[in-house]
Amino acid sequence: MARILITSALPYINGIKHLGNLVGSQLPADLYARYQRGRGHEVMFICATDEHGTPAELAAAKAGKPVAEYCTELHEVQAGIARGFGLSFDHFGRSSSPQNHRLTQHFAGRLAEAGLIEEVAEKQMYSNADGRFLPDRYIEGTCPNCGYDRARGDQCENCTKQLDPTDLINPRSAISGSTDLEVRETKHLFLRQSAMRDRLNDWIDEKTDWPVLTTSIAKKWLNDGDGLQDRGITRDLDWGIPVRKGDQDWPGMEGKVFYVWFDAPIEYIAATAEWAEARGLDDAAWRRWWRTDEGAGDVRYVQFMGKDNVPFHTLSFPATIMGSGEPWKLVDYIKSFNYLNYDGGQFSTSQGRGVFMDQALSILPSDYWRWWLLSHAPENSDSEFTWENFQTSVNKDLADVLGNFVSRITKFCRSKFGETVPEGGAQASAEEALIADLTTRVRAYQANMDAMEVRKSATELRAIWVAGNEYLQSAAPWSTFKTDPAQAAAQVRLGLNLIRLYAILSRPFIPDAAEAMMQAMGSDDWSWPEDVAAALSALPPGHAFTVPDVMFRKITDEEREDWQTRFAGLRT
Numbered sequence: 001m002a003r004i005l006i007t008s009a010l011p012y013i014n015g016i017k018h019l020g021n022l023v024g025s026q027l028p029a030d031l032y033a034r035y036q037r038g039r040g041h042e043v044m045f046i047c048a049t050d051e052h053g054t055p056a057e058l059a060a061a062k063a064g065k066p067v068a069e070y071c072t073e074l075h076e077v078q079a080g081i082a083r084g085f086g087l088s089f090d091h092f093g094r095s096s097s098p099q100n101h102r103l104t105q106h107f108a109g110r111l112a113e114a115g116l117i118e119e120v121a122e123k124q125m126y127s128n129a130d131g132r133f134l135p136d137r138y139i140e141g142t143c144p145n146c147g148y149d150r151a152r153g154d155q156c157e158n159c160t161k162q163l164d165p166t167d168l169i170n171p172r173s174a175i176s177g178s179t180d181l182e183v184r185e186t187k188h189l190f191l192r193q194s195a196m197r198d199r200l201n202d203w204i205d206e207k208t209d210w211p212v213l214t215t216s217i218a219k220k221w222l223n224d225g226d227g228l229q230d231r232g233i234t235r236d237l238d239w240g241i242p243v244r245k246g247d248q249d250w251p252g253m254e255g256k257v258f259y260v261w262f263d264a265p266i267e268y269i270a271a272t273a274e275w276a277e278a279r280g281l282d283d284a285a286w287r288r289w290w291r292t293d294e295g296a297g298d299v300r301y302v303q304f305m306g307k308d309n310v311p312f313h314t315l316s317f318p319a320t321i322m323g324s325g326e327p328w329k330l331v332d333y334i335k336s337f338n339y340l341n342y343d344g345g346q347f348s349t350s351q352g353r354g355v356f357m358d359q360a361l362s363i364l365p366s367d368y369w370r371w372w373l374l375s376h377a378p379e380n381s382d383s384e385f386t387w388e389n390f391q392t393s394v395n396k397d398l399a400d401v402l403g404n405f406v407s408r409i410t411k412f413c414r415s416k417f418g419e420t421v422p423e424g425g426a427q428a429s430a431e432e433a434l435i436a437d438l439t440t441r442v443r444a445y446q447a448n449m450d451a452m453e454v455r456k457s458a459t460e461l462r463a464i465w466v467a468g469n470e471y472l473q474s475a476a477p478w479s480t481f482k483t484d485p486a487q488a489a490a491q492v493r494l495g496l497n498l499i500r501l502y503a504i505l506s507r508p509f510i511p512d513a514a515e516a517m518m519q520a521m522g523s524d525d526w527s528w529p530e531d532v533a534a535a536l537s538a539l540p541p542g543h544a545f546t547v548p549d550v551m552f553r554k555i556t557d558e559e560r561e562d563w564q565t566r567f568a569g570l571r572t
């Protein structure tokens, strides 16, 4: 049994996530976690809300709530929706947790001792009207690059150029709108990533099996222009983790907090500590996942994320871990994704464009979404959600192929043999051919799942469903029954066993439907079909089953048109 640590990029706290966020991080991570558990491995699957930074403060201000209260509420909302989508986290933590405060301060202290933190005097915009500094999104103005008049202090949304607050033309406070601003000097801490460039470069070079998307982004940041830059890791904000050197004060840094991108990945570790505490376990329970000197030597650590998160996971977070000089677990594999776009444009949380997770669940069960999203995951390029494609895929793959198979075989059996697995007859060449074909296909499915090739895995799973349907079509037990009822019984017996096999294999993709199939087959034996032939005789003659309710209904043209109109605009 292997031990596999899986983390999904942390969803930011400032609202409900869209389908792009879901398929770019949490959902494929869940697929992999479920699959590895299904294979019998020990899995720790961690996610959390990312709660610090200016967007959280601004969203709280807009909602008229104190930021801590806002984050607590939104965390609960996101946790509920995650449950609705069947995301099987072992723990869904919060980056504002006391565990993360302690660990983040610990890492900063270690990095300072190692000489990897520099104090830099910086010029920052100060608002006299608001009585505070205006970092990042607290300041807006005209983009010097494209002229867009609502560019933010960290980036122009229109042309995507990265900006500094002092770059903006006609700057104004995003809190009060005041233009009474002045440039003041303030001190900040910088992580000396440039000093670790060669180490990071060598480490990335070892990762020859990583997706090109991951390594190409890392290499770009390592090599473009003047190479990897030092990074500011503190901010003049109230909300966040106070800057401390371990458990000591940090003279000159009073009133400052760590930058959200410094503390967010550390929350992967802290959330595992939260997991242990929530279960009344001791520190050793979580440290055996994270400290190679305390049991994590045999852990394989896999991260999932969208492409914009790759630089932080390939460079900044590893710089923190390596720079600490302590034996914390480094990531072994980074699975990254391109973007899912929405009907001719982009998903956007800030603009409210696209379909959001709560809306999706309000119109159809999660399995429908899980199947479409995973089978169209933006792996090798960006992909696009269209309602037509969604309708076609759900109706064909889920309703016509899988749902229809389950319905036909169970109903036919009930009508001719009753609700138990029939006895008599023997497997003939058609059954042997099917078993041989499925044996090959299950191996291919496993190989793709092991490699985290999400789309290829979905294609193989669909082919496994199709193989059953084609067998049923050609074996035609309803015809066989007229001349040879014993042979028909053998065919139906195989068909019922196939439903159980499908439940096990499909569970990572469509867990609710898988449960329904397994329950209808009157079994709770989820053991992985290492031997397909044996798995296909697990339900013996005489074993009772039930005919399940319709598993997948079809999406009608009227519904599709209705949803298309309903979700065409912007969510307010």
Ligand SMILES: Nc1ncnc2c1ncn2[C@@H]1O[C@H](COP(=O)(O)OP(=O)(O)OP(=O)(O)O)[C@@H](O)[C@H]1O
Pocket: 009, 010, 011, 012, 013, 017, 018, 019, 020, 021, 022, 023, 024, 025, 304, 305, 306, 307, 308, 309, 337, 338, 339, 340, 341, 347, 348, 349, 350, 378
């Ligand atoms: N359209 C998309 N397709 C796939 N993954 C995405 C998409 N947009 C964001 N992601 C990924 O979703 C995960 C969670 O992101 P996060 O909550 O920080 O939102 P975000 O990146 O700010 O996007 P947005 O502003 O649209 O919400 C990250 O791994 C990010 O890379």
Ligand SMILES: [Zn+2]
Pocket: 143, 144, 145, 146, 147, 148, 151, 156, 157, 158, 159, 160, 161
């Ligand atoms: Zn611009």
